[in-house]
Amino acid sequence: MAMADRFLGEASSVAGADFAHLVRRHQSMVFAIALHFLADYSAAEELAQDVFVQLHANLASLQSEAHVTFWLRKVTAHRCIDHKRRRKPPQISLEDAPEPSEPARVTDPWMARRLRQVVASLPEKPRLVVILRYQEDMSPEDIAELLGMPVATVKSHLQRALAMLREKVTRTIGEGKT
């Protein structure tokens, strides 16, 4: 079932919803996608703000909470790619950004930081696919629909990205040991 069809079965328009409440509910998702993609703290905040300002202008056309989530992920993803294509080098890197506030399941902060750095160095499309897959826990089918690309392309981006991640992380660990 297409994602757009799924929205029809849900609650009616969210136009009347409290906008501040919507922002608070979705800000960590939008900000984290932008931060993991751009690896630039202030640029990520600016981009996330732009996304919510655009959301406010489009509220009347969104039919449900799920539709809002889908819309936010899609707009954030496209804005990330646009931003990266016309921007200057980052001012504050991921290294300087604060650690995620949720409790971590792995306790190796070095590995987590290294993984974020390597993800940020991936090519645009594979990077976005990895972020949506592992941050947002989306299936390849949902990512394909969100980014408007075939499922096979999403899977191939994922495989290639994971191979690059494995290689780069392994190489760094090897360098760290010597």
Place this chain on the structure above:
Amino acid sequence: MTHTDEDLKSALRRCEAPEGFTDRVLARVANEQAVESTSGRESGLNIFSRPVLPWATVAVASVALIAGGIHYRNVQRERTQGEAAKQQLMLALRIASSKLQLAKAKVNDINVNQTKNRQVKE
């Protein structure tokens, strides 16, 4: 040692937006709404709020156009008056010329008559 899917999920988990993020978004939305309503209200008057330079250019161009028009009309009027004066002069010359011809013919007639009278007397 290598990373697992769990490592990746942990590294890429959502993080909190910066402090005051919601307030900044709401302020931007309010600001954009204010700008929209102001621009809508002023759309009929915004011609007066434009910079001085375009207005000055328009004024100078208008003055030059009006002055040029007046000058052209004056030249045209002078030319028409000159043409009329020329026509009047030509008419006067033609009249004077015909009068002269008439006078000359009369003088000739008188001379011819006097000559004939003298011959008759002799």
